[in-house]
Amino acid sequence: SGVDKGVDFAQYFCTYAYLYHQKEMLSDRVRMDAYYNSVFKNKKHFQGKTVLDVGTGSGILAIWSAQAGARKVYAVEATKMSEHARALVKANNLQDVVEVIEASMEDVTLPEKVDVIISEWMGYFLLRESMFDSVICARDRWLKPNGVMYPSHARMWMAPIRSALVNQKMNQYEGAMDDWYSFLEETKSYYGVDMSILTRSFDEEQKKYFLHTSLWSNLQPEEVIGTPAIVCEIDCLTATVQDIAEVRSQFSCKIHTDARLCGFGGWFDVHFRGRVDNPAEEEIELTTEPSEENSTHWGQQVFLVQPPRNVCRGDSLNFSFVMKRTIENHRLMEIELGCEFKQSSGEQLQPFKKTFCIE
Amino acid sequence: SGVDKGVDFAQYFCTYAYLYHQKEMLSDRVRMDAYYNSVFKNKKHFQGKTVLDVGTGSGILAIWSAQAGARKVYAVEATKMSEHARALVKANNLQDVVEVIEASMEDVTLPEKVDVIISEWMGYFLLRESMFDSVICARDRWLKPNGVMYPSHARMWMAPIRSALVNQKMNQYEGAMDDWYSFLEETKSYYGVDMSILTRSFDEEQKKYFLHTSLWSNLQPEEVIGTPAIVCEIDCLTATVQDIAEVRSQFSCKIHTDARLCGFGGWFDVHFRGRVDNPAEEEIELTTEPSEENSTHWGQQVFLVQPPRNVCRGDSLNFSFVMKRTIENHRLMEIELGCEFKQSSGEQLQPFKKTFCIE
Ligand SMILES: Nc1ncnc2c1ncn2[C@@H]1O[C@H](CSCC[C@H](N)C(=O)O)[C@@H](O)[C@H]1O
Ligand SMILES: Nc1ncnc2c1ncn2[C@@H]1O[C@H](CSCC[C@H](N)C(=O)O)[C@@H](O)[C@H]1O
Numbered sequence: 070s071g072v073d074k075g076v077d078f079a080q081y082f083c084t085y086a087y088l089y090h091q092k093e094m095l096s097d098r099v100r101m102d103a104y105y106n107s108v109f110k111n112k113k114h115f116q117g118k119t120v121l122d123v124g125t126g127s128g129i130l131a132i133w134s135a136q137a138g139a140r141k142v143y144a145v146e147a148t149k150m151s152e153h154a155r156a157l158v159k160a161n162n163l164q165d166v167v168e169v170i171e172a173s174m175e176d177v178t179l180p181e182k183v184d185v186i187i188s189e190w191m192g193y194f195l196l197r198e199s200m201f202d203s204v205i206c207a208r209d210r211w212l213k214p215n216g217v218m219y220p221s222h223a224r225m226w227m228a229p230i231r232s233a234l235v236n237q238k239m240n241q242y243e244g245a246m247d248d249w250y251s252f253l254e255e256t257k258s259y260y261g262v263d264m265s266i267l268t269r270s271f272d273e274e275q276k277k278y279f280l281h282t283s284l285w286s287n288l289q290p291e292e293v294i295g296t297p298a299i300v301c302e303i304d305c306l307t308a309t310v311q312d313i314a315e316v317r318s319q320f321s322c323k324i325h326t327d328a329r330l331c332g333f334g335g336w337f338d339v340h341f342r343g344r345v346d347n348p349a350e351e352e353i354e355l356t357t358e359p360s361e362e363n364s365t366h367w368g369q370q371v372f373l374v375q376p377p378r379n380v381c382r383g384d385s386l387n388f389s390f391v392m393k394r395t396i397e398n399h400r401l402m403e404i405e406l407g408c409e410f411k412q413s414s415g416e417q418l419q420p421f422k423k424t425f426c427i428e
Numbered sequence: 429s430g431v432d433k434g435v436d437f438a439q440y441f442c443t444y445a446y447l448y449h450q451k452e453m454l455s456d457r458v459r460m461d462a463y464y465n466s467v468f469k470n471k472k473h474f475q476g477k478t479v480l481d482v483g484t485g486s487g488i489l490a491i492w493s494a495q496a497g498a499r500k501v502y503a504v505e506a507t508k509m510s511e512h513a514r515a516l517v518k519a520n521n522l523q524d525v526v527e528v529i530e531a532s533m534e535d536v537t538l539p540e541k542v543d544v545i546i547s548e549w550m551g552y553f554l555l556r557e558s559m560f561d562s563v564i565c566a567r568d569r570w571l572k573p574n575g576v577m578y579p580s581h582a583r584m585w586m587a588p589i590r591s592a593l594v595n596q597k598m599n600q601y602e603g604a605m606d607d608w609y610s611f612l613e614e615t616k617s618y619y620g621v622d623m624s625i626l627t628r629s630f631d632e633e634q635k636k637y638f639l640h641t642s643l644w645s646n647l648q649p650e651e652v653i654g655t656p657a658i659v660c661e662i663d664c665l666t667a668t669v670q671d672i673a674e675v676r677s678q679f680s681c682k683i684h685t686d687a688r689l690c691g692f693g694g695w696f697d698v699h700f701r702g703r704v705d706n707p708a709e710e711e712i713e714l715t716t717e718p719s720e721e722n723s724t725h726w727g728q729q730v731f732l733v734q735p736p737r738n739v740c741r742g743d744s745l746n747f748s749f750v751m752k753r754t755i756e757n758h759r760l761m762e763i764e765l766g767c768e769f770k771q772s773s774g775e776q777l778q779p780f781k782k783t784f785c786i787e
Contacts, residue, residue, distance in 0.1 A: 075435040088630045089604075089637075095623075096611055105619055132621055153626055160625035245448075252455060259457075260464055262491055266519035267512055271447045278448075 086148040103355035107341035110351040123188035128154030135166040187219035195337035218305040220339035228297035235331040242279040283370040288359035298322040316392040324384040332373040383413035402427040445507040462714035466700035469710040482547035487513030494525040533562040546578040553729040554696035577664040579698035587656035594690040601638040642729040647718035657681040675751040683743040691732040742772035761786040
């Protein structure tokens, strides 16, 4: 697919080689509980079965699969973290069941097809990192026709929000521009060079950085001012790379409080349902929605609306949404987000349209 | 030299494509004054001459060279910053003199040899980023036999210091390890997996991060507790890549205050002297030494001594120093630093030996 492996390692995989980073994921209780329960409350999917863990990291999901009774677990990891996974498997006395393989999933040849593929592949706003591509590749090559995906379904969500972030980022942007103008004066007076021709480009760069890049945030439920809408749904058993490489969607939602609309929050959930002809005994959900108590390391992505708009209870918002991968880095995304307002008051609000990066 | 261009761009060049980053360098008054004076107080080196600016960035050094009277300036820049440089050259009406070339220096073919090579190639502790390699390459191919290098000389310095950083970093390291032990307990009790086998690797990772990686610092003169020593000197006209790829050195210094030795500070200076048979009219120095008023964006690199040692006025320190490039990234460095103490009191202090990364 034209991706340079060395570059991909330098930009993406490298961080996963740190225990510190794996520990962050292993300390996310919402994430851990969901995967733990998905395995141990559905042991029938694992007992005596063969399992593939795509991107095993520390090895945790492979170890749980083995503890739940799997006959054989293939645990594939691209980075040197594989060595730690292997040590951990051994220390937990599962080396006869779990086989750790250090390789890119795309390059691996397994001795057999598997009954279950388990993987924690979700990035910010679900698809950042594009790791689900590797899961699809594994599924198409190594999952038995009646095999089960863990998780089995995924959804992207979006909701209108209020947030102090918009003022904060606007202030930072304006501060950067003030700095720029003093800089221009100094460079002209001390060093005899007029740099004002670069003002427009600098302004664009700063706008992109402060205002047109989505922000990680741990939103509180009361910051959500309308009904969340589903952006898209993915069936992990049938989705293709084409389906996720470009996501186009139209959706709408209703404002439920009079408020200052400062942006849109984006998050995801995944479900562990087994498959229609072999359903889970207990269906488990992992959600990264705004929550007071159950926040995750994914948080939410915030897309700022600048300037903010006053909206009222009952207003309808109609969205158009296109998410593509950036040309420079296929693991990062660009989102064209449009929103039209249908106000209950009958007044007209200027429609919103902006392109954001997820970095 | 076995370097993957795509990876090098992703890891190194990419940052220079931002005006924000160029502005940081252009706002460093110590740096700017030194280069400005080196050009305008030595116009004879530029008047009617041909100049090559290696890594022109915003184009500033090329523009000054033209303003000082150069006949022709070749301004080579690997990143898209070249487009801004070209706009700036035009806005300052120098497009007939300055030719901006977007390319890696290593790939450029010039129509003629040049009288002067000017470049701002210095990284943290002088050699980080390994950009001087590109200047050497340019010099060997494009400088006339009697050509001049700007700057002409460079030196690395090191001195014993006291610093609050050592306690701060030690606290952070200990905090990280405390966290780890709670994490182990939780993972065992909630999720049934014993991860204690990874403790040693996690500990090494955290030690490397907090204690064995040099730290950027803006040292104050009073934090320096001994006479600075020269680690190595580079003649920019004759140095080879081999000379700088591995720097081995022995040097010593004297403690001048009773103090707690917390580490060693490393910095550099460069000089603009022209060449022996064509010396500068006014010699200019650019130093990044600890300074109250004239600090630079380079600051100093601090190598921590943990635990700190009590040293006394008059004690002698004998250093052994080996700096190599890391295997993973030729633009980053690894330093083996040894130090033996000759105390004026006659007491014995344990010699110090540690390997540090510069990242
Ligand atoms: N194509 C690929 N082949 C192999 N490993 C991959 C991969 N893409 C991503 N990974 C690995 O997948 C991991 C995702 S993070 C999840 C780690 C672990 N399964 C857990 O749940 O804690 C990372 O360690 C990353 O290095
Ligand atoms: N081999 C190479 N070929 C071309 N440009 C290079 C290079 N190595 C580094 N550079 C560029 O050199 C610049 C160094 S920063 C200095 C910029 C400018 N000369 C100034 O003094 O303000 C960066 O913009 C970097 O992209």
